[in-house]
Amino acid sequence: MIRFDYARPTAVAEALQAGAGTHTAYLAGGTNLVDLMKENVARPLQVVDINRLPLNRIEELDGGGLRLGALVTNNDTAYDSRVQERYPLLASAILAGASPQLRNAATNGGNLNQRTRCYYFYDVDTPCNKRNPGEGCGAIGGVNRIHAILGTSEQCIATHPSDMCVALAALDAQVQVSGSAGDRTIPFADYHRLPGDEPSRDNTLQPGELVTAIDLPEDSFATNYTYLKLRDRLSYAFALVSAAVAMRLGDDGRIAECRVALGGVAHKPWRQPEAERLLIGEQPGESVFQAVADAVLRGAIGRGKNDFKIELARRVVVRALGQAAARTPQSQTDKRIA
Incomplete structure (x- = not known):
């Protein structure tokens, strides 16, 4: 240091x-x-x-929704009664994400901005374009079991490690930012970046900008939802593949709206709105869920040791959609898959 x-x-x-x-x-x-x-x-x-800084409160927004202060801890967010009642998808994702000790210290703003857990990024004796642009990517052709299958480039195949962010992507949250040029709002889908030719840049923050809050919309998806996370061990571990599903069913039982976000597969929480639209107006069922999974995974590329993630992600999407439709969200205490 x-x-x-x-x-x-x-x-x-x-x-x-x-x-x-x-x-x-x-x-x-x-x-x-x-x-x-x-x-x-x-x-x-x-x-x-x-x-x-005075950024440690959860506040009601005019017209509905909640504002999560950037310095509110992950635990305080997950156990807030308003979050649990109105945004249980977010609470579930946070509780899946880390040990209680870490959740008691980690903050909402920090969760958004955490760096990848790529082996090569953490080992300064190995090449990493994210750490030192131009060095090369040790994971391509190397040990890449935990690495990305979607949205990659020849510069970087690292994944974003957050569980919380996957749920925020499905909820269409907004990030409040302050900087020398003033305040601005960033839609969550635009906050994190794919690696492209600049893998050292994880997000769209400008130099010196500070995340002050995360806004949750009034639309909460508190009934048909799930956060399903598959990992190497059931205790604290990062996702091999995870899925956040926020679904709404009409009075006729057909799907009126649905959002699917994946974690553990890309440089950012991964959503494909075109795939989600395949569900609209359909009766929940295995065949339509399979079609959506195929659409979400279209273009996925394995790099050898992570080839298994493509089929695993397909199964996770199908299972998560089934859980949400049946109102049987994945438990984060009894972690056997529902």
């Missing part, structure tokens, strides 16, 4: 001023950043501790 300057502002404006320079990092829960600094993956010259 290198030497760095440290600031602890008490107002958003002060934090933005302190974070305006290059090689600056914002510190919230620190459950990812501190690890990266210890491993010399992240080497900020200025660390801005934002824990004294």
